[in-house]
Amino acid sequence: MCGIVGIRDAGGVSFPIFYALYALQHRGQESAGLTTFDGTTLNTHKGQGLVAEVFNTDLLHGLKGSVGIGHVRYPTTGANRPENIQPFTFRFRDHLVSIAHNGNLVNTSALRAAFEQDGQIFCTSTDTEIIAKVVIGELCRSGSVEDAVNLAMRALRGSYSVILLIDGDLYAFRDPLGIKPLCLGKTPGGYIVASESVAVDALGGTDLRDVRPGELLKITADEVISLQIAVANRCAHCIFEYIYFARADAVMDGALVYDVRVRIGEMLHQEEPIEVDCVCPVPDSGTAYAIGFSRSAGIPFIESLMKNRYMGRTFIMPTQRQRESAVRIKLNPIRDHIKGRSIALIDDSIVRGTTSRRIVEMIRGAGAKEVHLRIGSPPIIAPCYLGVDLPTRDELIASSRCKEEVAKCITATTLHHITLRSLVAAIGIEEGGLCTGCLTGCYPIRIPDEVADQRTVDFVGATFQTSLGFYEES
Secondary structure: OOEEEEEEEOOOOHHHHHHHHHHOHHHOOOEEEEEEEOOOOEEEEEEEOOHHHHOOHHHHHHOOOOEEEEEEEOOOOOOOOHHHOOOEEEEEOOEEEEEEEEEEEOOHHHHHHHHHHOOOOOOOOOHHHHHHHHHHHHHHHHOOHHHHHHHHHHHOOEEEEEEEEEOOEEEEEEOOOOOOOOEEEEEOOEEEEEOOHHHHHHOOOEEEEEOOOOEEEEEOOOOEEEEEOOEEOOOOEEHHHHHHHOOOOOEEOOEEHHHHHHHHHHHHHHHOOOOOOEEEEOOOOOHHHHHHHHHHHOOOEOOOEEEOOOOOOHHHOOOHHHHHHHHHHHEEEOHHHHOOOEEEEEEOOOOOOHHHHHHHHHHHHOOOOEEEEEEOOOOOOOOOOOOOOOOOOOOOOOOOOOHHHHHHHOOOOEEEEOOHHHHHHHHOOOHHHEEOHHHHOEEOOOOOOOEEOOOOOOEEOOOOOOOOHHHOOO
């Protein structure tokens, strides 16, 4: 998941990057980091914890520079260790480089083994360092950032949105399938690239557009230079961004995520109407879905669970015990809204089922007569290898159970998931333009021991021939 940001602003960037990272905090809560370039030196501060815990005013004043990058981390590849906190900084041949990455590579092990075979060493256990090795290695050989990114797009398999700082020049690029989001914005004093448009909004800027899949941007003091490095025969935007990850006020691929989720809620009711006394969201991720469901059904929307706003997102907490304990602290039932009523309880997804069970039991314990669970995503039946830390099939409650069995496990009166067809219609992108691997078990790229979907991925336009043959595929 993760959140990344890069800003160029003549007035200084440390505080704007801090505010942008704050807006992206929902994308990662394990660690945060920030790097600026003051004309001669890279200045970096990073640490474990939330953005507001890692930085303070004195630290930010000390991070001088008119260009910089930032990162909030949600780990998929690489353990929870201080050395894995981004951005990473490097020095080579008098060049200064910093990198931040959102995504997950599926050929990390093969690339790392090839580099180690060549005698290279690694300081971290992340795939971001692999990306840096590929880019910097080619930069040493050719001296061209364009050639280096071209090589990266040929070598890397998986999802990646990357922001690079090279000797004060700001670059951003996105994988040819556009799996993870990245947008470009104009701020009052410069330009910004970020995982979501909410970071642009936080700075009073204007969201210009999404960075195109396979595109490389160079952001100078005066302009944004675009180069289309690679073109795939399809896109594969992560469908879970619309379901859960992105903030509801973000605009992605031209669509307001809030509106998408309201449409999903409307379709949830239309697919399987039900007579209940009230519609209750699981806050906050289920709120927009519940509004749509209530609107379509003509049934009152009533908040029946109050959220502790000082709690983080339980889905991205590292252990199951932490997630379960957090549910009790995070949500408190409003008993007067629940007692004696039949409730349509609306949430975004069910992963392991343990959290859903606890919430349903909480609603029942507050006196609900019936709890009809409605879910804004199809059943999650397969792992994600491209940036979502979903568990193995054995841990996914829906991977080996039918709807009725899942409903029994989580003690819901009834259960209904939106169909994939309706979900795709609500998003407004054809299914062929989305990655639905976690919902179908078919993935948009080749993954060992998994099924690739029928839309093969071919890259054209990336004609640069490299000397690194270890990653080339037939």
